[in-house]
Amino acid sequence: MKEYNLSHLKELEAESIHIIREVAAEFENPVMLYSIGKDSSVMVRLAEKAFAPGRVPFPLMHIDSKWKFKEMIEFRDTYAKEFGWNLIVEYNKEAYEAGIGPFTHGSKVHTDVMKTQALLQALDKHKFDAAFGGARRDEEKSRAKERIFSFRDRFHKWDPKNQRPELWDIYNAKVQKGESIRVFPLSNWTELDIWQYIRLENIPIVPLYYAKERPVVNVDGNLILVDDDRMPAEMREKAEMKMVRFRTLGCYPLTGAVESEADTIEKIVEEMMITTKSERTTRVIDFDQEASMEQKKREGYF
Amino acid sequence: MNQTLNISEFLDQDEKKDLLRLLTAGSVDDGKSTLIGKLLFDSKKLYEDQLDALARDSERVGNAGENTIDYALLLDGLKAEREQGITIDVAYRYFSTNKRKFIIADTPGHEQYTRNMITGGSTANLAIILVDARTGVITQTRRHSYLVSLLGIKHVVLAVNKMDLVDYSKEVFDKIVKDYTDFVAPLGIPDVKCFPLSALKGDNVVNKSENTPWFDGIPLLDYLETVEIANDNNFDDFRYPIQYVLRPNLDFRGFCGKVASGIVRKGDEVMAIPSGKTSKVKGIHTYEGEIDYAFPPQSVTITLEDEIDLSRGEMLVHVNNKPTISRNFEAMLVWMDEKGMDPDQQYFIKQTTHTTRVRIDNIKYKVDVNTMEKSDCKALSLNEIGKCVFITNEPLFFDPYNKNKNCGSFIIIDPITNNTSAVGMIIGEVDEKELTTTITEDDKATMRAGSSIVSVSERKKITGVDGKVFAITGEKQECINEYAYTLERRLFDTGAMPIVINAKEFIDIENIMLIAKKIATQGYSVIVINGTEMNSDDVIVCKAIDGNIASDVESLI
Numbered sequence: 127m128k129e130y131n132l133s134h135l136k137e138l139e140a141e142s143i144h145i146i147r148e149v150a151a152e153f154e155n156p157v158m159l160y161s162i163g164k165d166s167s168v169m170v171r172l173a174e175k176a177f178a179p180g181r182v183p184f185p186l187m188h189i190d191s192k193w194k195f196k197e198m199i200e201f202r203d204t205y206a207k208e209f210g211w212n213l214i215v216e217y218n219k220e221a222y223e224a225g226i227g228p229f230t231h232g233s234k235v236h237t238d239v240m241k242t243q244a245l246l247q248a249l250d251k252h253k254f255d256a257a258f259g260g261a262r263r264d265e266e267k268s269r270a271k272e273r274i275f276s277f278r279d280r281f282h283k284w285d286p287k288n289q290r291p292e293l294w295d296i297y298n299a300k301v302q303k304g305e306s307i308r309v310f311p312l313s314n315w316t317e318l319d320i321w322q323y324i325r326l327e328n329i330p331i332v333p334l335y336y337a338k339e340r341p342v343v344n345v346d347g348n349l350i351l352v353d354d355d356r357m358p359a360e361m362r363e364k365a366e367m368k369m370v371r372f373r374t375l376g377c378y379p380l381t382g383a384v385e386s387e388a389d390t391i392e393k394i395v396e397e398m399m400i401t402t403k404s405e406r407t408t409r410v411i412d413f414d415q416e417a418s419m420e421q422k423k424r425e426g427y428f
Numbered sequence: 429m430n431q432t433l434n435i436s437e438f439l440d441q442d443e444k445k446d447l448l449r450l451l452t453a454g455s456v457d458d459g460k461s462t463l464i465g466k467l468l469f470d471s472k473k474l475y476e477d478q479l480d481a482l483a484r485d486s487e488r489v490g491n492a493g494e495n496t497i498d499y500a501l502l503l504d505g506l507k508a509e510r511e512q513g514i515t516i517d518v519a520y521r522y523f524s525t526n527k528r529k530f531i532i533a534d535t536p537g538h539e540q541y542t543r544n545m546i547t548g549g550s551t552a553n554l555a556i557i558l559v560d561a562r563t564g565v566i567t568q569t570r571r572h573s574y575l576v577s578l579l580g581i582k583h584v585v586l587a588v589n590k591m592d593l594v595d596y597s598k599e600v601f602d603k604i605v606k607d608y609t610d611f612v613a614p615l616g617i618p619d620v621k622c623f624p625l626s627a628l629k630g631d632n633v634v635n636k637s638e639n640t641p642w643f644d645g646i647p648l649l650d651y652l653e654t655v656e657i658a659n660d661n662n663f664d665d666f667r668y669p670i671q672y673v674l675r676p677n678l679d680f681r682g683f684c685g686k687v688a689s690g691i692v693r694k695g696d697e698v699m700a701i702p703s704g705k706t707s708k709v710k711g712i713h714t715y716e717g718e719i720d721y722a723f724p725p726q727s728v729t730i731t732l733e734d735e736i737d738l739s740r741g742e743m744l745v746h747v748n749n750k751p752t753i754s755r756n757f758e759a760m761l762v763w764m765d766e767k768g769m770d771p772d773q774q775y776f777i778k779q780t781t782h783t784t785r786v787r788i789d790n791i792k793y794k795v796d797v798n799t800m801e802k803s804d805c806k807a808l809s810l811n812e813i814g815k816c817v818f819i820t821n822e823p824l825f826f827d828p829y830n831k832n833k834n835c836g837s838f839i840i841i842d843p844i845t846n847n848t849s850a851v852g853m854i855i856g857e858v859d860e861k862e863l864t865t866t867i868t869e870d871d872k873a874t875m876r877a878g879s880s881i882v883s884v885s886e887r888k889k890i891t892g893v894d895g896k897v898f899a900i901t902g903e904k905q906e907c908i909n910e911y912a913y914t915l916e917r918r919l920f921d922t923g924a925m926p927i928v929i930n931a932k933e934f935i936d937i938e939n940i941m942l943i944a945k946k947i948a949t950q951g952y953s954v955i956v957i958n959g960t961e962m963n964s965d966d967v968i969v970c971k972a973i974d975g976n977i978a979s980d981v982e983s984l985i
Contacts, residue, residue, distance in 0.1 A: 130691065130723045131658040134447040134529040143727035144686045147672045151740055151781070175715035176684070176727070180676030263520045270519045290848045291543055291764040293550035294837045295686070295725075296778055300846040303921065314531055316522045322442065395439065 135323055142169075142311040143176040144295055145274060149256050149309050150176075150183050152299035156256035156309075159245075160186040160213070162198040163375045164331050165260035165312055168320055170211070171329050172311060173258075185212040187257075189248060191240040192222050193377035195353050201332045214252070218244035228379040229358055236377070242425060246282050249306065256299070256307045264316045268423055274313045280304040284423050317373075318398050325391045335394065337371040337386040348382030441526070448657060449531045451549040451581065453572040454558030459589045463558065463627035464532055467634075467649065468523050518548040527653040542797060542811040543764045545575055546851065550837070553657045554583040561594045561624075565607040571797045573608075577615035578760060578813070578853065580830055582660050584612070584620045587648065592626040596639040619655075623648050661724045662832045666690030666698075667751060667825075668744040669780035669835075674729055682713060682729040683738055688780060688834035689827075690746070692730070693721040700736055701743040701825045702753055707734040724834070741782035743825045751825045751835055754857045758792070759829075761808065761816045765842065765849035768809035773889045775849065777820060779838035785821040786840065790864045792817065808850070817858050829853035844923055880950075887951030893924040895948035897941070898984070899959025902972035911972035912957045914981045919953050922985060930957040941967065 132140065149156050158173060160166045173182045188202060206213040218226075221239045228236040249257060263270045273289050275297040290298050301307060312320075324331060342349040343357070343364050350357075352365045357379065370383035371394075388394045454460035521532040533548030549555060555576045559569050576584055586608050594600045605622045612620055623632055624640050625648065631637035634649045645651070667688040674682040692698070696709045712719050713729040722728045730744065738744070745751060763769055769788070777786035794805035794814035808814050829836030830853075840850040871881045888894060898915060902908045912928055919926040929944060931937045937960055944954040945966055961969050970980065 130661070130663060131446055132726070133443055134445050135443065137447050137725065140686065140725050140727040144671070144725075147684050147727070148781075151672045177672075177674060177676075178715040178729075179680060179713065180674045180682075264522045267519075270521065291547045291839075291851065292848070293547055293839060293851050294833065295551075296780075296837065296839050298778070298839060298841055298846070298848045300776070300841055302846065314520070314522075316524070316529075318524065319529075322439065325439065326443065392436065392439075 135319060135326065138315055138319060139172065139175070139323070141295070141314065142172045145297070145309060145311040146173050146176040146258070148297050148299065149258065149307075152297075153256040153307070155252070155254050156184045156258070157214070157249075157252065157254040158182075158184060158186045158258040159260070160188045160202075161260060161375075162188065162194070162202050162332060163260070164320055164324060164335060165262065165315075167329050167331050168315075168323055169258065169260045169312055171327060174209070181210070182212075185214050187214040187216060187248060187252075187254075189241065189245045190215055190217040191236070191244065191377050192217055193227060193236070193240065193356075193379060195332070195334055195351065195375060195378045195381075197334050198332050198375055201330075205330060214248075216244065216248035216251070218247060227356065228377060229356065233380050237380070237422070238425075240377075242422065249282065254306065255301060256309055258309045258311060260312050261310050262315050262317070262320075263310075263313050272310065272313070272423075274310050275299065276308045276310065277301070278306045278308055282306070283425065284308075286424070318395070321391070321395045321398050325395060332375060334372045334375060337369050337389045337393075339367050340370050340383065341365040342368050342370055342383055349385070350381075351378055351383060353378040445524070445527065445529050446658070447529050447531065448554060448652060448655070449533070449552050450652070451533050451535065451545070451552035451555040451576070452558070453535060453545055453549075453555060453576070454587075454589075455568055458558040458560050459627045460558050461534070463556070463587065463589065463625070463633065464521060464534055466627045466630065467530075467532075468521060518544050525649070525653055530652065542571075542575065542762070542813075545572065546579065546762050546764070549576060549579045549581060550851075552579070552581050553660060554585065554652070554655060555581045556585045556587050558587045558589050559604060559608075561588050561590045561600055561604065564600075564604045565611060567798045569608070570611060570800070573612050573615060573617070574795075574797055574800060577612075577617050578762075580833055580853070582618050583655055583657070584617050585648065585651070586620065586622040587625050587627075588622060589625050589627055591624045591631060591640065592629050596624070596631070596637075598640075598642040601640075601643075621645070621651060623651070662689035662834075663691055663723060664689070665749050665751070665827060665832060665835075666692050666696075666744075666746045667780075667827070667832065667835050668692065668698075668730065669782065669825075670738055670740050670742050670744065671781045673739060680731065681735070682731050683744065684727070684729045685744075685781070686727045687722050687724045689724055689832050690749075691721055691723045692744075692746075694718075697747045698732070698744045699747045699750065700738045701745055701750065702823060703737060703742070705734075705736040706747055707732040707736050709733075741780075743780070745825075751827050752857050753823050753825050755820045755823050756789070756817070756858045756860055756863060757824070757826065757854055757856060758815060758817045758858050759838070759852040759854045760813060761840070761850050761852045762813050763808035763810055763850045765845075765847050766810055767842065767845065767847070767849070769807040769850070770889065771807050772886060774843065776841040776843055777818070777824075777838050778841065779824050779826060779854075780835060782822075782824065783841075784824070785843075786818050789817040789819050789858075791815070815855070816852075817863065818852075819863065826854050828856050884949065884951055893919070893922070893951070893953055895951045896953050897944045897948045897959070897967045898953065898955045899941070899961060899967050899969045900955060900957050900972055901959065901969060904972075904974070905958075907972040907974050907977070908957055911970060911977050911981065912955050914977055915955055915970075915984065918981055918985050919955075924953050926953040926955055928955045928957065931960070932958050 218240055226239050261269055273292045277290055341352040343361050349370055352362055368385060371386045371388060372383050388397045452460050519534045523530050535545040535548035557572050588601055588604050601624045624643050625632050631639055632647045634647055636647050667690060668685050669688055670683050670685050672684040674684050694709055694712055698709055699706045710731045710733045712722050771788050774785050774787050776783055791805050792815040793802040794812055795802055805814055827835040836854040838852050839848050842849045874881055900908050900912045916926045916928050931940050934940045944956050947954050961967060
């Protein structure tokens, strides 16, 4: 029966495509949140696979915190054009004009205002009833318990104690007006699965994932890239060139690089096999408080 | 992991790995979380920093005693649960060895959480049921095994844990194995394996233990890596529920779906259910291009030789192998909602990609999950399991669950709360004559005498409101209109199905009011724009005045 057996990657792919199609079929106005990261790149490819030879029947939306790495924005604009994505870009205009940023206001305020609030504003503005996110259950403890179709009330809040039972591959897509579902088609993928799939499928990713000599500053053990001159001058002075790459991408002042020689996809996968650190250690925002991701998720963050 | 492999060799090997989904069941005291922690730890996938965080947390809230790693803390994710020291929902964990990738659904053992075990187990290939070697097979073990058999999980591992605390006694192990195999025999689980373990000390988890020389089996992890699951899918009966119709241009009309069971090949003669129209498979499309055949659980897009009408919720099958097509069936139902079953209410049912309305005709019995005894029952409540007969609005296309999981499973959705209230596993079709709520002779007499057999209270269960007539009057027409449509919106939002009539569109206002009242007695709210009072208590007259429309309407809701 070997000929009728799927590899784990192909089984995950089939599961994700099924999820994406269910959303397209059952919701009136879905959107795929696109963060420009590696998981988003995989998710978008899966959406393209789900509807080939047709086009993806919903838009992608990027919530721009205005503090993303420059290379991320370049990558986004290049591929949106090349693949003909229907891409929406939104940001928290009011807060941006008020000059909110991680260096001046700290990671907590910045993340809340420029990421969580910006996302909620955009979801309300477009009246999306379903939003895909690229989160994986292996990323973080509170994500490990989340459903694939995760219900949000009218205020976009998640109630971890009151989740809808989710069985087999039958997803409950029913919501009242104003309520919505966050959908996580990559729930069962691990970080290694993502990398192997990127290699297997030749999926383009932001070059920051590959190791290169880059100017970084050591801030409490996090290697922060000097991405622009909004970084305070006294910090920039401490910059040194290091061979580094990023395992996750977010706002540049809140995302630490890792020292690495992995400048090809094969070397990255190899590094993944022997790594002893989980990827979210490079995310400064997770260390704010005990169970901080769960708190942010309850408030509406992905 | 063999570090001498080069990366391309590793990837070639790794790409061939398949996926095993497993369920773990046991109580807080059986050491379930310790076993999972041990599997994760020993398969070298516990990351260093997760361990660091663990060491910190163990000092603060750990229950394992000083200077001991509490593996359970790795798994208890959410804040409240940490404080209570129990896992209260399903948590998914991932690990991988050279041979397989594993997804563990970790579920709690408490009785009130049957719901979660059912949730975690629905996609599992294999279940690990833990027992404490000191206590052996207990009520909970029976309950878990019953639920596992109900879910149709084909492979069960009985993990007899804490063998270190019974001096690795062969007699103790043998007795537990005998008790257990006697108990599970009638449940019909095809493959049961028993292992003597100590998760804490590591005996027989990853490495064969020297403490159990009498045990001739392989360690648990070796078994998990090698147990054959590829044949557990149904490859015989081709079922392809249509998920999405793809029409990118006039020349391409593809039917997207996931192969639920069976194998489909290019050129196969297929039939559309329920229309019965036949055609041939023209192509099986994927992003990478066309393929010759597809099998479960692949997601593909099928094109047909002929233009036949086929939409979401319908099904493609082989012409000589059809599912049961029926509105009446019986199933084992597990109630999952705090809000108990209302046997008079209509619910939604979703089976494959098909959603329709359903009502419960009768409950044959409920099952006590601890004793497996059957008893009469009027309605199921949270965590109760029963055999129920259902009548759907539109026919379903199904197979018995034990023959075909994907076409024999369904969920029940509450139309008011939208919660997933229950989940079911179909046993088979029920003859219409056996239904209890079909039209009886008495009903016929009632109808022939000119009366309805649908009661107002039955209607109210669907609309959620008593039928009322609202006559909207006022000085300004735009004001009256705003009032009427605000009221309509608000009633609609509460789940009612309001009807709006403008009396000015008709010649005889009094007749319109009489019709409105007649409709209202049948459970609908009727809003009559420019209506009149008619000296009747049944009509609520609303005067629309600019400025307080919203608050006036609110007072009516």
